[in-house]
Amino acid sequence: MTIQNREAFLDGLAANLGRPRRTEGVKRPIWSVTPQLEVLKGQTQDELIEALEKQCQAIHTVFKRTDKAGLEQVLEDTIQAYKGQSIIAPNDQRNDVYGLTNLFKKLEQSTEIHIWDHTKEKENQVFAERADLGITFSDITLAESATVTLFHNKHHGRTISLLPKAYIAIIPKETIVPRMTQAAQQIHEAIVKGEDVASYISFISGPSNSADIEMNLIVGVHGPISATYIVVD
C-alpha cells in the first residue's frame, strides 16, 4: 500500500537531530533497570490466581473458580444470573474441549445461541449488537491487572466481547501470567520469529466504565455493563 512524503519527512528529522538518516542497524539499548520483571515474580500459579481474584474486586468483575468438570454448571449459573436469552461466542476449538458445545446444545431450547461464522458476514455483528451475553476464552491472562487478552481472528470477531450487555471470560489456569510484560514478550518473540501479529489484540480488564461526569465512576458505558471471569483449573 502507499507511503507518501516519507523520505523528505524523515530526512528532515535526521537533519534536525544533527546526524545522517538512520535506516538500519538501530538496536534497543540494554535498559539500566527492569522493574517490570519484578512484579509477582516467582509466584506459583495458585498465588497468581489469588492476585487475580483480589484485583477483580477493583475492576467490578465477578470472580469464579472451578475445574473442567464443574465448568458447565458454573457457566450455566452465570448465564442465568445475567438472564442471558441470547448468547454469542467465537468458533473456538476450546468450545468442545471445555464442554461449551454441550452446554449450548442443552440451552438451545430456551436460548438463542450464535457461534461466530464468517461466512454469515455482517449477520454476526447484528446478532452481537442485540445479544445479552458474549462468552470467550482468554488467550493470555494477566494476574496483576485482572486482564484477559484476546487474539481476534476470522473465527473470533471483535464484537463478541464488545457489543453484548454482559461479558463472560473463561480463563484456563495455564493462561495466567504475572502481568502484561509476559504477554508483550510472547507477542514480541512471535514477531521476531517472523509470525504475523493478529490484526486485533484486546486487553480487557472488566466492564467498560467512565469517570467523565463529575469524576463519579460509572460502570458500563460503550462496552459491556458487567463482566464475570471463570478460572478453570
Next chain:
Amino acid sequence: MSIKINESPYEERVQQGIENDFMRLAVSSAQGRFRSRKRIQETELGNWEDWRQLGAEIRKHTVENLDYYLQQLSDQVSKRGGHVFFAATAEEANDYIQNVIRKKEAKKVVKTKSMVTEEIGLNRALESLGAEVVESDLGEWILQLDEDPPSHIVVPALHKNKEQIRETFAEKRGYTGSDIPEELADFARSQLREEFLTAEVGITGCNFAIAESGTITLVTNEGNAEMATTLPDTLITVMGMERIVPTWEEMEVLVSLLTRSAVGQKLTSYITSYTGARLDDEIDGPDDYHLVIVDNGRSKILGTEFQAALHCIRCAACINACPVYRHVGGHAYNSIYPGPIGAVLTPLLDGYENHKELPYASSLCGACTEACPVKIPLHEMLIRHRQIIVEKEKQAPMVEKMAMKGFAKWSSSPAVYKLSTKMARLALNPWTKDDIIGNGPGPLKDWTNSRNFPAPSKQSFRSWYKEREKSGEE
C-alpha cells in the same frame, strides 16, 4: 485553526478561572483524587523510581532514533494493507483526511478522544465538507454538544457539573431523565451506539505506535476506541510523530506508566492494539486503513534543549500536581495542552508570540517534574522559556537576564534549592526590611538592583506542599 482556543487575553482567562467556583472545586478535588490514586499505585509497586528511569530511557532512545522507527512503522503498516501519509503541517494532514472522506462519500465520522486532532483542527476541516463528526468519548461528546473546549487532557469535561450536562442533553438531544450520572451515561450509550453503527469512517488518535509490527495501541476505559476501530469500514489513525515505541515490550512499560500516572489504574479497561486492515474472512474492523503521521512543529523541537518535551506520554500527572492549574483551571492556558506540559509545549509548537505568558503560569515548585513518569525536567524548561522570552522580547534589562541565569542554576538542583529556601529566610535577614529584600546578595544581587524580591516565606512552598500531600487533603 491551531492549538490556541480563543483570542481572549491571558489576564482575563485567569480571572474567569479564578471566579468560577464550581470549576475550581472540581479541579482541586480531581487533582487530589488523581494524585492519591497515583500514589497508591506507586507505593504498591515499591520501585516507582526504577519505572520512571525505564520510561525515561525508552522515550529518550526512541526520540533519538525517530527517523528509524517511523520508517519501520510505516513499512509494517504498508505490509498489512494500510496507507501511510506523512504530514509536515496541520493543513497537509487535514487535506489528506478530507480526501479520504470525499472518496468514501462519508456522511458520518466517529472519533475517539485525540489531542492531535484537536491540535490540527480536524473536526472543522471535516465539517466543512458537510460530514458529521461525532466525538465518542463521553466527556468529549458532552463538550461537543455544548461547543465547549476541553479543560483537562484526561477528563475533558471536568469543568461541567451534572446539572449542566443534563441541560445540554435535554436541549440538544431531547433527554428527559434526571441528572444521576448513571442515567446520563446510559442515555449517552444508546445515542452513541447508534452513531457507531451508522458511521462510515472511524478516526482515532494513538497512544503508542509499535514500530516492529505497525500496530497502534489505544488506552481507554469506556470501550469507545474498540467501537470506532471495529464497526466502520474505513479507519484513520492520526498520530503525533513522536508517539511511537520500538517493540511491544516498550509499549507495555509505557502503558503501565500511563495508566498509573493518568488515572491510578493498573491498566484501563481496554488496551486496544490494532494492526492494519482486517484480514481475509474477518468481519469486524476496517477494510480500508490509513495512518497519518503529523509533524506540525514537533520536528523543530528535535535537536534542541527542549527535545525531552517530546518524551511526553500525555498522562496529565503534571497537570494534576500543578498548584497554578489548580487555581486557574485548564481554559486559562488557552491551549489544548494545559498545565505544565502545555506551558512547555505550546510555545514550542505555536511560537512565543501568542503564548509568552504560559511559562510564567508556574510557581517553579517542581511538583510537575517530580510527577512526570518519564522524568521530563518540566520546571527547568519553564525557566529556560522565561530566559528566552526575556532575551528575545527584551522586556527586562540585561541585569535581570543575568539574575535569571543565576536563579536557574540555584533552583535547578533540588537539594540546593531545598536547603537554600529553608536557609534563605535566616540568611537573607540582614537584607530584609518589612519582608522585602531591597539589596540582595549572590544570585539575587542583579535582580534587586532593578527590582525588589519578596523575602522567602516562613514555610517554603515545597515543604507546605509535601505536608499537604501527607495530610491527604483533597
